[in-house]
Amino acid sequence: MSSFADFKALLALLPGGLMFIPAIVAVLQPSLPAKRFWTLVQRLCMLAAALSLVSLGLRFVTPAPAGEVDLAILPGLTAGLVGAWFGALVQCLGAVIAGFSSRYLDGERGQVSYAAALSAVLATVQLLTLADNWIVLIAAWAATGFALNRLLCFYADRPFAVLAAHKKFLADRLADVCLIAAAWLADRATGSFSISTLLHHAAVDGVNPDLQLCALLLALAVAIRTAMLPVHGWLIQVMEAPTPVSALLHAGVVNLGGFVVIRFAPLFDASAPAHALLAVAGLASAVLAGFVSLTRISIKVRLAWSTLAQMGFMLLECGVGLYHMAALHLIGHSLYKAHAFLSSGAAVRQARLNAMRQPWQPAVWSLVLAPVLGIVVSISLAPVLALIAPPLVMHDWPVWWSMILALAWAPMLWVPAAGMTYSTGAQRILLGGLLFACLLVLSFAGHTITLGAPSAPHALLGQMACAGMAMLYTGTAVMQVPRGRQWLEPWRRSSYAGFYLDEAYTRLALHLWPAQLPASTKSPKNQLGIKPGSALPKSRAG
Numbered sequence: 001m002s003s004f005a006d007f008k009a010l011l012a013l014l015p016g017g018l019m020f021i022p023a024i025v026a027v028l029q030p031s032l033p034a035k036r037f038w039t040l041v042q043r044l045c046m047l048a049a050a051l052s053l054v055s056l057g058l059r060f061v062t063p064a065p066a067g068e069v070d071l072a073i074l075p076g077l078t079a080g081l082v083g084a085w086f087g088a089l090v091q092c093l094g095a096v097i098a099g100f101s102s103r104y105l106d107g108e109r110g111q112v113s114y115a116a117a118l119s120a121v122l123a124t125v126q127l128l129t130l131a132d133n134w135i136v137l138i139a140a141w142a143a144t145g146f147a148l149n150r151l152l153c154f155y156a157d158r159p160f161a162v163l164a165a166h167k168k169f170l171a172d173r174l175a176d177v178c179l180i181a182a183a184w185l186a187d188r189a190t191g192s193f194s195i196s197t198l199l200h201h202a203a204v205d206g207v208n209p210d211l212q213l214c215a216l217l218l219a220l221a222v223a224i225r226t227a228m229l230p231v232h233g234w235l236i237q238v239m240e241a242p243t244p245v246s247a248l249l250h251a252g253v254v255n256l257g258g259f260v261v262i263r264f265a266p267l268f269d270a271s272a273p274a275h276a277l278l279a280v281a282g283l284a285s286a287v288l289a290g291f292v293s294l295t296r297i298s299i300k301v302r303l304a305w306s307t308l309a310q311m312g313f314m315l316l317e318c319g320v321g322l323y324h325m326a327a328l329h330l331i332g333h334s335l336y337k338a339h340a341f342l343s344s345g346a347a348v349r350q351a352r353l354n355a356m357r358q359p360w361q362p363a364v365w366s367l368v369l370a371p372v373l374g375i376v377v378s379i380s381l382a383p384v385l386a387l388i389a390p391p392l393v394m395h396d397w398p399v400w401w402s403m404i405l406a407l408a409w410a411p412m413l414w415v416p417a418a419g420m421t422y423s424t425g426a427q428r429i430l431l432g433g434l435l436f437a438c439l440l441v442l443s444f445a446g447h448t449i450t451l452g453a454p455s456a457p458h459a460l461l462g463q464m465a466c467a468g469m470a471m472l473y474t475g476t477a478v479m480q481v482p483r484g485r486q487w488l489e490p491w492r493r494s495s496y497a498g499f500y501l502d503e504a505y506t507r508l509a510l511h512l513w514p515a516q517l518p519a520s521t522k523s524p525k526n527q528l529g530i531k532p533g534s535a536l537p538k539s540r541a542g
Helices: 003-028 034-061 081-104 111-130 134-152 159-190 195-205 209-225 233-240 243-251 253-263 265-269 272-293 299-319 323-342 344-355 364-386 399-413 422-446 459-478 482-487 489-496 498-512
Strands: 071-074 077-079
Touching: 003 034, 003 071, 003 077, 003 081, 003 111, 034 081, 034 111, 077 081, 077 111, 081 111, 081 243, 081 253, 081 323, 111 134, 111 253, 134 159, 134 243, 134 253, 159 195, 159 209, 159 233, 159 498, 195 209, 195 265, 209 253, 209 265, 209 272, 233 243, 233 299, 233 498, 243 253, 243 299, 243 323, 253 265, 253 299, 253 323, 265 272, 272 299, 272 459, 272 498, 299 323, 299 459, 323 422, 364 399, 364 422, 364 459, 399 422, 399 459, 459 482, 482 489, 489 498
Parallel strands: none
Antiparallel strands: 071 077
16 A cells, blocks of 8 residues: 555544543553543543544545455554544534533543443444454444443443343344354355455455355344344443433434444345345334334433334335435434434423423324325425436435435424414415425435445335335324324234333343342332342443
8 A cells, every 4th residue: 555545544543542541541540530431431432533634635636546345454444435524423413412521521430431432332332444354343233232232331321221131131132143154154255254345246246145145134134133023122221321321322323223224225126025124124124213202201211212113114225226315315314313412401491391381283184285295295205306416316306215315304294273364375385385395405405426336226116125114104194193092002002012012021021130220219120020139240231
């Protein structure tokens, strides 16, 4: 490599190396005052974020030579464009969360171990974004989970927090088994643990039965790690953890599954069964979690269910071959969810103000007309926008995708049933239509950003996704009508309970590996039949 290439490789490696320093310092000097340690962590986080942004910027200022996709750093480590985007995103969020945590936990015990675990999460995530070897990928993802579990159990006297960490630990180990089996199959098919070798083989020579099974196991591991139904319960119960931990988890760590799918896109493109598994798991989770979130009142719990729905939708985008849109979704969701959790206190105050206002019910005719208008606007505007967008945009933007977005954004066109004249109703629809068009323009503009995630839309799975979104919209619309709510009341109770999927998984997990929870007045004994006792052993808590 040239000296400048060496410099870019060093820049890509430095953020992760810097974030390992606090973990080492915490081991060598455990009695270091919390304020001094937080100062060290925050400065290193800011430096790591700055270096990751510079590293990302250099990918555009000095593009790689033709045919060179990834920048080799060390054996088993390469810097790809998707990894550079995700690494910069996580390091920037980590810098914000570290500053928030230092104020949020002021006066709490265990701040040094918390800050060290936070730094370890950021370091291992950075390592995962650079992984070009199955062993590095599996080790980095597992290490991220272990470090995160330390954060989840920061309040070790909270039963639901410990239960969530226990369930996550078991789910992660199941995902590890899938990843190890996938790595073995990839090595048997290609003779190497190199991810680049595997992806080149899949793109050029296709996939044999071993690689088909490898892709299926990888898709299953991703679904488990992104908390798809029915192993989603821990993602909801981590609300017992400190708010900045929830922000880190929902805005960064849980998105790793989406990054891995985009990284392995050539393998999934060559495996129709794996594509179908991602699409079905993502669609089912998005639809069911979307229904559940409509019944919840707690701000943080609603945010957790919305994260599950968004992760399902992101896997659905990957499953139908829209990797570029999935990457945009990943970045946008991370920024939004970090802000939502870190400002959840203000959200509670806003919710109280909203509760003082008179709720409004949409007019039935607008519930029917909104998706029709949305589909017409979306399909009509897409070819016009394509004239000013790159030639590949229309290939990456099939008609069924316009219909999915129209169904997702249709509530913007709803009109209140009471207090509206024809003129005010028309004005509201016009304003909603303008907002709809602006979102469509922004979505097209997002396709002009180079993310290193080429799309390959799958028509049949896309049509299935469109049908699923239509079902979600229909259920949401029916719940807006009083008579519809009466019809759906039994179903609504099941929806509020998450369709009892987590209870079944929790009982199975505790049957396979029993756990004793710390005694507390908030113990989930009645719901789950768990006897409160001593806390989980540290080896199980992460």
